[in-house]
Amino acid sequence: MSWILAADCLWVLVAGLIGMLPSTDHHWTAARWLIAALVPLVGFSFWLEPWWLGTALLVAAASILRWPLWFALRWVWGRVTAG
Numbered sequence: 001m002s003w004i005l006a007a008d009c010l011w012v013l014v015a016g017l018i019g020m021l022p023s024t025d026h027h028w029t030a031a032r033w034l035i036a037a038l039v040p041l042v043g044f045s046f047w048l049e050p051w052w053l054g055t056a057l058l059v060a061a062a063s064i065l066r067w068p069l070w071f072a073l074r075w076v077w078g079r080v081t082a083g
Contacts, residue, residue, distance in 0.1 A: 004044045008057050015064045031068045
């Protein structure tokens, strides 16, 4: 197992554990940290592993971080259609 694949699995495990913890800010602080850690992981995954493993990480991340993704897409859609 490569180190990037182990790091990807660790990210998914940590994200799942964070999701089980109680939070007063609805996990938004943790989501920011998870996204910051995800960006280099995705880059290295696409660079060092086959493309389908990088895509699998993106799908898993979208599943875990679905609300930040929803709000980001809604913000982009509002910017695109506002003109």
